[in-house]
Amino acid sequence: MSASDLSRRDFLKLTRNILLAACGVLGLGGLVRFLDTRTQPDPQTDFDAGPADSFADGSRTLLSQVPAVVIKTAQGFTALSLVCTHLGCTVQIKPEGFTCPCHGSHFDPQGIVTRGPAGKPLTVLRTEVTPDGRLHVYTV
Amino acid sequence: MRRLIVIASALLLLTLLGIAWWESRLPRPVALTPTLTGQVEYCLTCHADIAQISNSHPVQTFGCVLCHGGEPLALDATLAHSTLRGGSNPSDFSVVQESCGGDKCHSGTPTSYSDHIQRATTSIQATYAGAIASILYTYGAQPDLSARYAVSAVQDPLSTSGITSLETFDPSLQTNPFIKLFGQDCLNCHLEAQPLDGQAYTRFTGCAACHTPTQAAGVASNTQIHKLTTAIPYTQCNTCHNRGNYDLRAMTFVPRQDTPTDRLHNYYQPIAQFTTCEYMLDCIDCHTRTEAMGNGSLYSNKLDIQYIQCKTCHGTLTELPQTRTLSDPNDLAFRLALLNPVVDLKLGDTILVTEKGEPLWNTRVLADGTYQLVGEATGQVFNFKPVKGSGCLQDPNEQSSAACHNCHSVVR
Numbered sequence: 092m093s094a095s096d097l098s099r100r101d102f103l104k105l106t107r108n109i110l111l112a113a114c115g116v117l118g119l120g121g122l123v124r125f126l127d128t129r130t131q132p133d134p135q136t137d138f139d140a141g142p143a144d145s146f147a148d149g150s151r152t153l154l155s156q157v158p159a160v161v162i163k164t165a166q167g168f169t170a171l172s173l174v175c176t177h178l179g180c181t182v183q184i185k186p187e188g189f190t191c192p193c194h195g196s197h198f199d200p201q202g203i204v205t206r207g208p209a210g211k212p213l214t215v216l217r218t219e220v221t222p223d224g225r226l227h228v229y230t231v
Numbered sequence: 232m233r234r235l236i237v238i239a240s241a242l243l244l245l246t247l248l249g250i251a252w253w254e255s256r257l258p259r260p261v262a263l264t265p266t267l268t269g270q271v272e273y274c275l276t277c278h279a280d281i282a283q284i285s286n287s288h289p290v291q292t293f294g295c296v297l298c299h300g301g302e303p304l305a306l307d308a309t310l311a312h313s314t315l316r317g318g319s320n321p322s323d324f325s326v327v328q329e330s331c332g333g334d335k336c337h338s339g340t341p342t343s344y345s346d347h348i349q350r351a352t353t354s355i356q357a358t359y360a361g362a363i364a365s366i367l368y369t370y371g372a373q374p375d376l377s378a379r380y381a382v383s384a385v386q387d388p389l390s391t392s393g394i395t396s397l398e399t400f401d402p403s404l405q406t407n408p409f410i411k412l413f414g415q416d417c418l419n420c421h422l423e424a425q426p427l428d429g430q431a432y433t434r435f436t437g438c439a440a441c442h443t444p445t446q447a448a449g450v451a452s453n454t455q456i457h458k459l460t461t462a463i464p465y466t467q468c469n470t471c472h473n474r475g476n477y478d479l480r481a482m483t484f485v486p487r488q489d490t491p492t493d494r495l496h497n498y499y500q501p502i503a504q505f506t507t508c509e510y511m512l513d514c515i516d517c518h519t520r521t522e523a524m525g526n527g528s529l530y531s532n533k534l535d536i537q538y539i540q541c542k543t544c545h546g547t548l549t550e551l552p553q554t555r556t557l558s559d560p561n562d563l564a565f566r567l568a569l570l571n572p573v574v575d576l577k578l579g580d581t582i583l584v585t586e587k588g589e590p591l592w593n594t595r596v597l598a599d600g601t602y603q604l605v606g607e608a609t610g611q612v613f614n615f616k617p618v619k620g621s622g623c624l625q626d627p628n629e630q631s632s633a634a635c636h637n638c639h640s641v642v643r
Contacts, residue, residue, distance in 0.1 A: 103234075110240035117247040134264070178335060179266035179292045193287045195569035197560065206560035208335075208343060 140226040170216040170228045171202045177209040257306050265294030272296050272303035285459040298330050322438035324423050354525030359421040361532040363400045370407045378531035382421050387529045394529040412482035420471040434470040461570045464608040465513045504636040513608040519589045541635045546617045547627040556581045564590035573605045
């Protein structure tokens with residue numbers, strides 16, 4: 092059937108069908124997109140710090156993605172959160188402990204407050220060595 | 232019927248295409264979850280280029296909404312800004328408690344050195360109580376110089392000065408024409424007031440009037456600047472001070488007529504007497520936080536809260552200035568030095584302190600018994616000696632600045 096053979100009725104029918112199909116496709120696309128909408132992902136709480144045997148006794152290793160520092164002694168692992176207990180800034184590692192660049196709080200190497208305004212020690216994070224020998228640090 | 236379906240389909244299609252086009256114009260959201268709030272905000276989608284306001288307020292910790300308000304998830308500028316606190320200035324006193332308050336922020340206790348809002352809002356710079364009381368007394372509207380009114384009503388239930396509250400000064404309730412004129416023409420220099428027109432007066436209101444250095448940045452009126460600092464240069468103080476006088480006969484502000492181009496001439500008005508240190512230092516090098524922001528109590532006059540004299544740093548013929556060797560890691564001196572690190576203070580350093588024990592944290596006593604001051608705004612180093620042991624001819628009982636000016640004023 093050539094275009095010239097298309098009757099007015101058929102043309103309108105074709106147009107209607109095209110419009111309905113387009114609406115259907117767009118509507119279905121919108122529905123899929125709506126159902127696929129993701130809220131912000133929950134913050135990560137489990138961090139793989141690498142092979143546990145890669146931490147030497149006496150070492151202090153920064154895990155900037157947590158942020159935390161892993162302290163390895165002969166007794167095992169301790170992880171200190173580097174989130175200042177005053178207002179939540181990231182404290183800096185210093186030879187004498189930790190200092191907060193925002194408001195000047197100081198903490199000793201064990202995370203105990205030696206200068207305010209922070210009133211609480213740095214949070215000790217839970218650590219675990221998995222069966223495959225990797226150290227994990229948990230923020231909650 | 233079929234025609235209706237076609238028309239409805241066409242309209243629906245156009246609507247869907249319109250929505251798709253509108254969505255394509257929206258920016259891709261840039262999410263930030265500040266540690267203090269834990270709530271996602273999309274402000275950085277449009278404002279990623281704004282400089283961090285200060286080292287004490289990192290954006291990763293504070294975000295934007297905690298201080299500024301606004302709609303954190305909106306991508307449309309009008310909607311996002313519809314609930315901003317204080318417009319572009321969340322430190323305006325009308326919203327400062329909500330923006331900057333909190334017991335861990337700026338409405339804490341005096342012992343934690345975080346009672347800034349209480350101090351600033353009760354300070355003479357905010358209440359203007361001294362000027363108001365003086366005018367009311369001068370024109371017979373009150374029997375003495377005790378403050379009864381402030382620019383805005385303010386309470387101080389824990390008053391240590393004896394003044395527990397000040398009422399709002401309303402010039403329209405006054406009958407004396409001069410007092411009415413005072414209300415009309417002379418309430419431009421308190422911290423709640425919009426500044427006068429002109430570059431020399433450009434400043435914000437509230438905390439930002441002093442802590443956001445519009446003059447140092449050279450910004451024009453209405454230009455935004457995203458910065459908070461305790462290193463306040465004298466030029467910022469000059470937006471209110473030293474830019475002219477209030478003529479009490481005409482009851483109007485008279486701008487100074489000179490056009491100074493250097494520090495020596497810019498600092499003080501032509502008629503003023505001052506010493507070298509008074510113009511080489513910045514205002515905040517001598518006027519402590521208590522003098523500038525008050526101590527949280529209401530006062531009738533700035534003289535009731537200001538107490539720094541030349542002898543605070545120089546001593547007298549018979550007494551050396553007061554000093555303190557820093558032995559407490561929580562000494563306020565360390566906090567102030569952290570906020571403006573022009574000096575590297577350490578435990579064991581000996582600094583000058585005021586008669587009220589306030590640390591002049593940017594000074595230190597040198598091994599030879601002389602003193603050193605590092606300019607808080609300039610970083611410039613000044614060495615000076617005590618009066619004791621010098622050839623100074625002062626009367627130890629006469630310590631007003633005018634007495635010192637008799638011999639030490641600068642000629643210009």
